[in-house]
Amino acid sequence: MTGTAETIGWGILATGKIARSFAADLALVPGARLAAVGSRNEESARAFAAAYGDGRTRAHGSYAALMADPTVDVVYVATPHALHLDGARAAFASGKHVLCEKPLTLRTADGEAMVRLAVEHDRFLMEAMWTACHPVVRELRRELATGRFGTPRHLAAELGFRVDVPPSDRMLAPELGGGALLDMGIYPLTLAHLLLGEAEELRGVATLADSGVDLDIAIAGRYPRGAMASLHASMTSWSSRAASIATDLGRVELHGDFHHPRAAVFTPAGRPEQAVVLTGEEPVVGRGYGNEIAEVGRCLRAGLRESPLVPHAQTLTVLRQMDALRADLEIRYPDDPAD
Helix, strand or coil, X not given: CCXXXXXXXXXXXXXXXXXXXXXXXXXXXXXXXXXXXXXXXXXXXXXHHHHHCCCCCEEECCHXXXXXXXXXXXXXXXXXXXXXXXXXXXXXXXXXXXEEECCCCCCHHHHHHHHHHHHHHCCCEEEECHHHHCHXXXXXXXXXXXXXXXXXXXXXXXXXXXXXXXXXXXXXXXXXXXXXXXXXXXXXXXXXXXXXXXXXXXXXXXXXXXXXXXXXXXXXEECHHHCEEEEEEECCCCCCCCEEEEECCEEEEEECCCCCCCEEEEEECCCHHHCEEECCCCCCCCCCHHHHHHHHHXXXXXXXXXXXXXXXXXXXXXXXXXXXXXXXHCCCCCCCCCC
């Protein structure tokens, strides 16, 4: 690292909505600072640095300039999905570590290529799956593993909201990986993976736009030890954003948006007075992006090249699941290889 042992210099690649949310939480994490921001538009980079920086934050009008900045230890790749691999490749080649926004890439082959690049350059790589770093989800995962709440039999999770944007917006653009599956469906798929284990079978149905982009998708899954899952993602409707797990002893409800919940509550069947409330064994930092930022810092200081909370194998497993669902539902992106 070029920063001190106490402070890690972050560079943010792109200045969109997710980058702004991330930068707001970055300011709350001890030992982390926004060293630089890179955009294709220098005015945008300057405005971002002024809004989220500390007065020393550098603004770069090109991605290449960000990568060359010696004050940057790790780059947060916040570009559209289809550009993630190029951004990470440039960061690794410049000796930077990478936190890459989810999904890591559009398809598994590209994700595997990114992991290979990280290994070849001996750099840290983690998908920015904040749900896996969230204190409530982590505590729930540990408690479920002990059997305290019984054996999970069914998980239900849905995430959706109306996306009212022009067809050219990246959310609806096939060439940028637009659609409900990669933007929203990755969250219920990841939650099920974290809490139930690796899926043994997944089946989906979807409603596609004329462009081929998936607007709504429903997924049924079979998981280890006979557990089942019902997962849903939507770009056309306002879902509850809720998740629950039915066990043979009772029921777990995630309160608030399940991908960054306020709490998880287990209620034994017929005994509501004995409900157990989980709020995490450490505080949520900001909206929750701060916890993944802190995890990257912990890993870098420990000399790790991947996080045990978001290991490469987990990221690639969920990518393979989305590849398989896309193939079954005939959801294709322009650069997908021919069958």
